[in-house]
Amino acid sequence: MSFIELVGLHKSYGRHTVLQGIDLQVQRHQVVTLIGASGSGKSTLLRCLNALEPIDAGEIRLDGDVVSGPGVDVNRLRRRVGMVFQSFNLFPHMTVLDNIALGPIRLLGAEPRTARDRARSLLERVNLAHRADYYPDxxxxxxQQRVAIVRTLAMDPDAVLLDEITSALDPELVAEVLNIVRELAADGMTMMLATHEMHFAREVSDLVVFLEQGQLLEQGPPEQVFGDPVEPRTREFLRQIVEAGRL
Structure with a gap:
């Protein structure tokens, strides 16, 4: 059984169709990377998975259980499937430590001391223990993006969704964030990520998914999608990426 399964997923905003019948299976410990032009539906797909956007048709299943539609426990879903955004979304009035400990205390019922000890341990993992008492600004x-990742990990999720987490960063800061994702992949974390970092996608992915105008046009291992794509539109997209020096 697949850990995450999308069946016939549709999503529209008014007359604008964003996702058109997406079928996708994600196994435990797999890293699945969504690629495609801006506006192809990558971020919307991730937001639907985290119930930030309601779907119009189809099903989302987690470990065989339907987690989309009326009556779904959204908070339980988000405890199991964490999400990291491109805009960090840290609380500016709280320290780094309190940003990380808040979720486990409020949502998981963790003792404050236990939650803060866990937060410090995670900060050490990303070389930010010395910034525990700093504020985001x-x-x-x-x-900040590393703290946002740690905040998600503090909830002990079964899977993590990463939405263009380096797009708001200066180029010299991208590597320090991607290194954390590499470590998570090496540790076996189930992840789905949308990214324009093609070198990184090729390196870290088990499965690469190419979206075009809301359709899943092609999927396969990175060596196949990047090295010998089947679909003409995939080939054209990657040709443009190569010409731009991004692959």
């Missing part, structure tokens, strides 16, 4: 963009 005292950190670089790369540091």
């Amino acid at each position: 005292q950190l670089s963009g790369g540091q």
Whole structure:
């Protein structure tokens, strides 16, 4: 059984169709990367998975259980499937430590001391223990994004969704964030990510999915999708990426 399964997923905003009948299976410990032009539906797909956007048709299943539609426990879903955004979304009035500990305390019922100890341990993992008592505006963009990733990990999710997490960063800060994702992949975390970092997608992915105008046009291992794509539109997209020096 697939850990995450999308069956006939449709999503529209008014007359604008964003996702058109997406079928996708994600196995435990797999890294699945969504690629495609801006506006192809990558971010919307991730937001639907985290119930930030309601779907119009189809089903989302987690471990065989339907987690889309009326009556779904959204909070339980988000505890199991965490999400990291491109805009960090840290609380500016709270320290780094409190940003990370808040979720486990409020949503998981963790003891404050236990939650903060866990937060410090995770900060050490990403080399930010010395910034525990700083506020977000005292950190670089790369540091803020690492804190955002740690905040998600503090909830002990079964899977993590990463939505263009380096797009708001200066180029020199991208590597420090991607290194954390590499470590998570090596540890076996189930992940789905949308990214324009094609070198990284080729390196870290088990499965690459190419979206075009809301349709899943092609999927396969990175060596096949990047090295010998089947669909003409995939080939054209990657040709443009190569010409732009991004692959």
